[in-house]
Amino acid sequence: MDNNATQSTRQCPYCGEDIQPGAIKCKHCGEWLVSNPPPTIKSPEEQAKEQEKQQEKKQQKKIATGCLIISLVVPVILIVILGLIATWTVPDLEEHREEIREKAVKCAEDQAGDILSFFGGSVLKPFLSMAMNTETVQGAILEKFDKLNKIEYVPGTFWSHARIVNRIYPEGKTVSFGIFGMAFPSLDWDDFVLLDDKESDSPSSSSASASSSALQQRQGEVQSTEANIREAPSAEASHQTYHGHIQGNIRCEFDLYFEPANDYGQQEVRGTYSYHSQGARPIIVHGWYNTQTSELSLTEYYNDGRANCSMHAYRTSEGFGGSFMRPNKNDLTLVMTE
Structure with a gap:
């Protein structure tokens, strides 16, 4: 070359x-x-490969975007679905009542077993279990339970509660939580009553000395309660009056004093209410108002300090609305307007 x-x-x-x-x-x-060469003309095979790579990148981008959208939308959809299911399946009063009554029978069986064990009768426990499973025994327990205890329903949007009202808890205690069509009772032996005052004081239920001691203790509690409910409201108490309607046609007037809230958001409430049909004779009431849940719980007392009827209501735009509960009788509606 x-x-x-x-x-x-x-x-x-x-x-x-x-x-x-x-x-x-x-x-x-x-x-x-x-210095500025013209663009190289690629062969059809190269152009096809390049287009294939571009399509693959676009497809991968679509997949990534779809996964991101799904990861954001699916949890929201699941929450909405669960919320709708929870709303449609909120347990009602009967579902709570059934579970609570079954729990009461189980608590009674456990208590009887503990008493047998205390007196050395553990060998009799299998027979006790057989006896407790009979309809006669369970029917007797549930009859006493229904007579001396009242189950109060507290509805909600997604779940519900039920509480027991008796002489131990005249203002009620929550003993069941329900969601998704199921009720979960948390009832304990100490939460409900199976003996009335006469039976609990009889020699068959306890010794004479124990009955005397219990009676003295109860009398002391009654005297303490009577002194508390008759205590005058403080100077800081808020005076509030309401027009009451029980079951729509029974008119009454409430004269209440709300004490300042304590550290737990509870306001002690004391005062009186009177029926128009009874010459406006004042009846003592005492209870609490929960500023966090807007729940008002009042108990009616006799002059000797013994509790009678109870009232449970929630704050409304016009005052309060709820139930008027009578011992061993059906509940009545209660509306209190300012």
Whole structure:
């Protein structure tokens, strides 16, 4: 090869081969000889591969975007579905009552077993279990339970509660929680009553000395309660009056004093209410108002300090609305307006 280019040719600066003077690309090494070379025309195979890669990238981007949307939307959809199911399946009063009554029978069986064990009668436990499973025994327990205890229903949007009202808890205690069509009782032996005052004081239920001691303790509690409910309201108490309607047609007037809230958001409430049909004779009431749940619980007391009826209501735009509960009788509606 002659390294000296002729007048009609010139040398490639990359490979040194002779090329045409006006050549813009070396035919030997394929290098471009101009500063701005024209774009290389790709072969159909290369173009097809490039388009395939671009489509693959677009598909991957779509998949990633779809996964992101799904990860955001699916939890929201699940929450909405669960919320709707919970709303449609909120346990009602009967579902709570059934579970609570079954729990009461189980608590009674456990208590009887503990008493047998205390007196050395563990060998009799299997017979006790057989006896407790009979309809006669369970029916007797439930009859006493229904007579001396009242189950109060507290509805909600997604779940519900039930509480027991008796002489131990005249203002009620929550003993069941329900959601998704199921009620979960948390009743304990100490939460309900199976003996009335006469039976609990009889010799068959306890010794004479124990009955006397219990009676003295109860009398002391009554005296303490009587002194508490008759205590005058403080100077900081808020005086509030309400027009009451029981079961729609029984008119009464409430004269209440709300003490300042304590550290737990509870306001002690004391005062009186009177019926129009009874010459406006004042009847003592005492209870609490929960500022967090807007729940008002009042108990009616005789002059000797014994509790009688109870009232449970919630704050409304016009005052309060709820139930008026009478011992061993059906509940009545209660509306209190300012």
